Amino acid sequence: MSDNPRSGTGQLSGTIGISVWGQVGLSPEAVIRILLGALIGFLGMAWSTSFMPNNPAVPLILPSSIIALIMAFRFGGAGALGAAAAHGLGLWLFSGASPMAALIASTGLGAAGLAGGVLLARMGFDGSLETVRSFGQFVGVGLSISAAGSAVASVVPLFGLTTGLPKALLLCWISDAMGVILFGPVGLLLTGPNPSARQIRYVTLWATGSAVITYGIYAGHLDATLARPISYALFPLMMIVAYKGGYRAATGAIAAIAVVAITCTAQGKGPFAHEMLRPNILALHANLLMLALTGLTLAIARHQQRDAEATTHRTLLKLARANRLDALATLAAGIAHEINQPLTSSNAYGRAACRLLPDDAGSEPIQQAIDGMIRSNERAAAIVRQFRAYLRETPDRFQMIDGVAAIKEAISLIDPDLSRQNIERVLSLPDDPVPIHGNAVGIQQIVINLIQNAADAVEAAHPHHGGRIDVRAQRSDATHHLRICVNDNGQGLPDGQPDRLFEPLECQRPGGSGLGLAICRSIVELHGGSITAQKRPTGGAEFIVELPLAET
Structure with missing residues (x-):
């Protein structure tokens, strides 16, 4: 990731207004990621509005609010602005909304995403979902500020203060909330620190395999009496992905399963396509919600288990090192006692030899050699003392x-x-x-x-x-x-x-x-x-x- 604080750490600066209007400090990599995020949001609007029922005309799945939240958290106000522009353009082109209604809706979505991003940064959110705390922070902010704010901003301009407003608000919030659960984790992964090529291949493999299996269940080739029971086979599949593949593989598999299952159900195929479009999708949402929570919960638990094992291993290594150092300290004490005596004797003999030398110019080289020997002996004694002190971890004459x-x-x-x-x-x-x-x-x-x-x-x-x-x-x-x-x-x-x-x-x-x-x-x-x-x-x-x- 870039060195820019908005492009990697998710820690938003206090000058949010500057980053909104001036995009100050954004690296080229961050700009590219913002544009890609806006493109994904635009394509998401095209996908979600392709199966939008009437009365009320509310999409049954909306990834826009979670995209705005993630973009705001990662890239500041510029990210929220890019997501809002894509959302407004999508509303105008694909849902038949007026330009003014699309502008109001996109402005509200961007503001909700920016507020959620600032709150996540203030809460110390680390940009991952690998702990229960971070998962709760992300989902809590996503379902409350981001999804609710987006629902209000999108529905009120379209429906006004009519009797159908409460129902439209609820349905829009459900659509945004499902976007948070199904696509939020993979969105954080894609905008986070650059993964290695091996990790990308690994996640792609798990996501592709999950999508293929899901398509086999939801494509309409199975008998209706068998399709629903077989659909629950995705739960053990998700458990295997979360346990073996970890958090990254689980997020990719959840998003892939959701796209395939929702698209097939909207086309009247699969185990949940038995009634009208909205009841079918809402029933599918309940199934996908449980599936996603199962996968994410197991992935988090597995990650924390591995962390605990690694911590235990490091502690054992430190204890082993401490035991070895204690043994060395005991050995050093004996060595110091044995070595200091001959060193002291050698110095005494050297000084005695200096006193016995005749006081003339011819003895000066011998005097220098003996002085050098004495200094070397004293240095050796000091090193032995330091060896004991450092092994016992006690500073000596700092x-x-x-x-x-x-x-x-x-x-x-x-x-x-x-x-x-x-x-x-x-x-x-x-x-x-x-x-x-x-x-x-x-x-x-x-x-x-x-x-x-x-x-x-x-x-x-x-x-x-x-x-x-x-x-x-x-x-x-x-x-x-x-x-x-x-x-x-x-x-x-x-x-x-x-x-x-x-x-x-x-x-x-x-x-x-x-x-x-x-x-x-x-x-x-x-x-x-x-x-x-x-x-x-x-x-x-x-x-x-x-x-x-x-x-x-």
């Missing part, structure tokens, strides 16, 4: 640090290894300091681990030359984060879920421990950030770390 400086320090430590491996390293960092509330050693560990992993992947793909690693950092004041990206042109990521790479003991390369990325994620999450991985279109992998900026 303070205001410069994120850029921490990255530069990490780069200086890993650069010699990259040079030995003949790997080109490209660095792009902000010129100004970027304040972060955290731990500099932890940030350096993240960068070093990611670069080491990238170096291993690059060396495997380019053993001698041609390897490249890009390290970029960028401050984003819009999201209030420091974004760190590490790209490489190595072997890329394995197929499957990238998040599994960050699980403890989940290793995808020979010789790896399976702890590096897990530690990175623990450090990042302790800083309140996030880390993700993805394949690069040109080959290789990209790891993205986002750390929140410090409050200033």
